[in-house]
Amino acid sequence: MPIATVDPATGETLESFEPLDDAKVEARLAAAHAAFGQYRTSDFSERARLMNRAADLLEEDNAFIARTMTTEMGKPVKAARAEAAKCVKAMRWYAERAEELLADEQPAQADVADSGAERAIVRYRPLGVVLAVMPWNFPLWQVVRFAAPALMAGNVGLLKHASNVPQTALYLQDLFRRAGFPEGCFQTLLVGSGAVEGILRDERVVAATLTGSEPAGRSVASIAGDEIKKTVLELGGSDPYLVLPSADIERAAATAVTARVQNNGQSCIAAKRFIVHADVYDAFRDRFVAGMRELTVGDPADEGTDVGPLATEQGRKDLEELVDDALARGATALCGGQRPKEQERGWYYSPTVLADVTPQMRIHREEAFGPVATLYRVADLDEAVTLANDSPFGLSSNVWTRDDSDVERCVRDLQAGGVFFNGMTASHPGLPFGGVKRSGYGRELAGHGIREFCNATTVWYGR
Template sequence: MFTSIDPATGTPGASFAELTAAELETKIQRAHDAYRSWRITDYATRTDLLERIAEQFDANAHRLAEIATREMGKTLKSALAEVEKCAAGFRHYAQEGPAMLAPRAFPGGTATWHPMGPVLAVMPWNFPYWQVVRFLAPTILAGNVGLLKHASNVQGVAAAIEEIVIAAGAPAGLFQNLPIKSDKVAALIADDRIVAVTLTGSEGAGMQVAEAAGRALKKVVLELGGSDPFIVMPSADLDLAAKTAVTARIQNTGQSCICAKRMIVHADVYDAFLEKFAAGMQAVVAGDPMESATDMGPLSSEAQRQTVLDQIAMIEAQGGKLLFGGEALPGKGAFMSAGILVDVPTDHAVAQEELFGPVAMLFKADDIDAAITLANAVPFGLGSSIWTNDADERARFERDIEAGMIAVNAMLASLPHAPFGGIKRSGHGRELGPYGLHEFMNLKTVLG
């Protein structure tokens, strides 16, 4: 049994029964059967369904947003924005997707894209709708079918997504929610009826899924953690950089793989940036996520807050200094204050970890070489944000930053048309854009 807990109040919400072994088997077979017919549908049938799903997201936006806020604590306004983004994602693949599947001619033949079968998605709680849509929209367009194992604390969201897809008129078995625990995932991956798996989550979960996929010789896409650098050079617009840095750190209460977590600032502008950034972080309003004036809701759970507090304590024990904030707020709920850490020892293991909460680590760099070295001195390589108005500096960063994505003079974001993913321990493979669509398709060569 899964029970939702409102992290803003600690109050239990709806409960959801875990699938029995027989029920799980029925769903897998239903997916297998659905694929046999869906794979041969034409693109118009698939894109029409994508458009109808988008309409359902729009029509149910407020209800869907409230479920996410109650289950994992994001502000209602950010949950509404997430639902709107989901509708845009479905429409993107409906409108642009068929062109991505056009055959590619080469001397003597063509290369054509074909579906593969049921795809299993193991998804996290932090963007509980958008993470699913990133896999589901291209899955439907490709002619595949989808199975969702969602995080335990967002089972209401998972059920709602399935309801939306069914209400849009999807064939039975095209997309199914699997309310199961993580210990069932390896057996699912080994099942011959499931052809591939995609996971967004922690390093540990990624290693387990990758191992299971490797044993079954199945395609896997992994989007894991990140400790994204936010680099500020002297030529940058400091006011805009500092303002954006606040949003980039506290969005989703700091619980995003592409949140800016390490602010790396050139020595010449370090003090000026810190003054502006600190003022912005101190002004962050943490409170009831249903209220429009709230900037930041609670963390997803008491356990998640304690993890962040423990990380801060370890950094302080190694000589780091908490300038302000970074503390549990009194009263009900998993709230904590936004904060800034300085003098973090870069050679200590804790500085290599991902801080999944609203606390920034601030570092000083003497020059561009030092900034790049600091940026790359972690095992992650997901995203990054660089702030410079110098063309030569921009070229250096684009070439030398070890990451799958770079935002220039802007906050990094995931977009339906832009490839999303990382390198190193941040995973492999890509979501979104044509590359995410092609990940789980068979590129078939036809000669003659």
Template sequence: MAIATINPATGETLKTFEPLKDTEIAAKLNLANQAFEQYRKTSFPQRSLWLQKAAEILDQEKADFGKIMTLEMGKPYKAAIAEVEKCAAVCRYYAENAADFLADVAVKTDASHSFVRYQPLGVILAVMPWNFPFWQVFRFAAPALMAGNVGLLKHASNVPQSALAIADIFQRAGFPGGVFQTLLIGAAKVADLIADDRVKAATLTGSEPAGASLAANAGKHIKKTVLELGGSDPFIVLASADIAAAAATATAARMLNNGQSCIAAKRFIVEEAIADQFEKLLLDKFLALKVGDPMQPDTDLGPLATPDILQELDQQVQVAKQSGGKVLTGGHPISDRPGNFYPPTIITDIPLDAPIAQEEFFGPVALLFRVPNIDAAIKLANATPFGLGASAWTNNDEELSRLIAEIEAGAVFINGLVKSDPRLPFGGIKRSGYGRELSIQGIQEFVNVKTVWVK
């Protein structure tokens, strides 16, 4: 894929970039390695000052950064600005808490003094996706840099201006040269980076095949990885729930980021007793959404990021129809305007044993299933190779306890939208990946947990 900004709302190529030559990659690797030797010795208060400055830049220039994201991948401009604000928040969170998260932990043993110390690993490679071009990077970078590591960013090839802007933010915030660098390179170069002795670990957010490839290469070289991959997140609505609130949140949960989010709700599993009511409310909400120019403030749904994503999504919809699915609204690309637009779509009556029922739909398509009771709801929710997030709706305490205990996912949200929060660990199980980002668990992923015993 060419490294270029192509406006997904118009198809216009706005800017292209030459990928780095091998000699340029080598120079950046060498700079990162040299930077670590000095940066690891800086204090938490000093790192905190730099990260707080990065947060200030994000807040002050959020309109400009938001526009870059919208023009590169099509998210509604208002959502892009909110994403920048969230990046500033995660910077402040780790600037304020990293010292406590990584403080020595005393352990009573037969020694005169024993404790656990957390120390940085070195150069960390981050392979990041296009769907949240700023947030995905900052939720890695903020804890990694506060821990004393340095970062190399290999961003998606369709968001190069976002990638360069992020590196510029850290530079302007005062971080020493080489502590955070963007590499404008293709995916084929990742294996060589993993193999380089100067790279100590890697993290990837993206597709299952991309994660499997990175993990396999890292495994050859015995290097730590964290993976956040796909999801086919269930949204369970039981008869005891607030149905109107569930339908409103279901719409937001499916249309998040134009439907292009790993933790967007994708499979709506509704108890039969209230299925007709929920279906009508959801359909009304979908029909009310405005599809259009993502730069306009009243737009609810913008374009998909690339033509390939549009084509793949439509192919999945056609397979769902061929499997017996019934389309209530949408179901085909919008062809009367340029850009990668797909309408809000609801599909019902897909057989539970159809392979398409377990797949991840990366776009504004909701699969609606009816089940007789909570037992069937939990069984269907778990009938997928993924396990990232889940939303479940109930006002019954016994049902609540069962949903929390029995749903197989990295996160379960009751009566609310699944979302990431700097204060809570984020990640999945099964084929959704492993490891955690955010919270104390996130900053402790890329450190040496050193045992110290003194007699």
């Protein structure tokens, strides 16, 4: 894929960028390595001052960077502004809490004495240069939720962003520069995916984090494993959304619409498989389908737009193939199922609900990355849990119920990195985020996220 800004609302290429050559990549690697040697000795108060300054600048730039994200990947502009604001919140959250989260730990005194020590502590120290391979769907948030904890821990970052959001990628580099972070602390590498292996194998790069597709995760994990380097992976998701008899059906259906079409349906944690108990299936279906039909599809720069275009032409083709396969095998489109006739240009797709989905259809197992929902009727909670777990992914899950026994059963048995009751999955700086199975491993955000790229050092003092 060329490194270029292509407006998904029109298909027009607005600006192209030359990838960095080997010499320029080497210069950035050298600068990152040198920056870590200096930055790792900074104290938390200095890092917090810089991070808060970056947050202030991003807050001032909200309208500008929102327009940039909308232009590059089609995010509705009101959602783009909210994404930038969320990044500001995360920066300030880590600036305020990093020192406490990484404070020295005191092992139990009995264990210290039994080890023969007079005293012992566990200290968290930064690892070094971390490579971040990031996706286009949340082009600011995905990066900041890595960068804020990594920089506050004393690491430095190299960003290989998706090739269709180069202006957002360059903005991030400039943001941290303007905030006063030392030269080389955070750099954007405008390179293609073919350059990742060489960068990751470089001995100056000590770890990597990737958010993206399962094939990309496999590639980075295998290279890092060969080099014995730490990785954190956040990959795909096909999150279940369970609606049980005691649920508030009005709220469950209204929230389901937002949960499915957030970010034009292009979110790993968007609810995708709607698993509804037979007792409330008809009532939920009618409300859910009506809500999907009422969405406004159009120009993402328009304040009244609910669903904009998909980010890439290939992304729309992939989604169409999944839907067409399901329809050919007997699925029913309760709404949508095709490109909207009103948009002749750009990569739009109509909000869609598919019923009568069977395991023989690709969409039953594969992630639908766009505004397409699959709807299932189940007889009881056992069937709901079994169907929810019948997926190679395990990122998050949603359950609507007011029955405490349902809650305990779902927390125990749903195979996912999160279980959200009576609401939709969302990430927050204070809550760990990540998945199981083919959705990846490791955690971002909260204390778990800031410690992922730290060396938990045992410090032992003899008598």
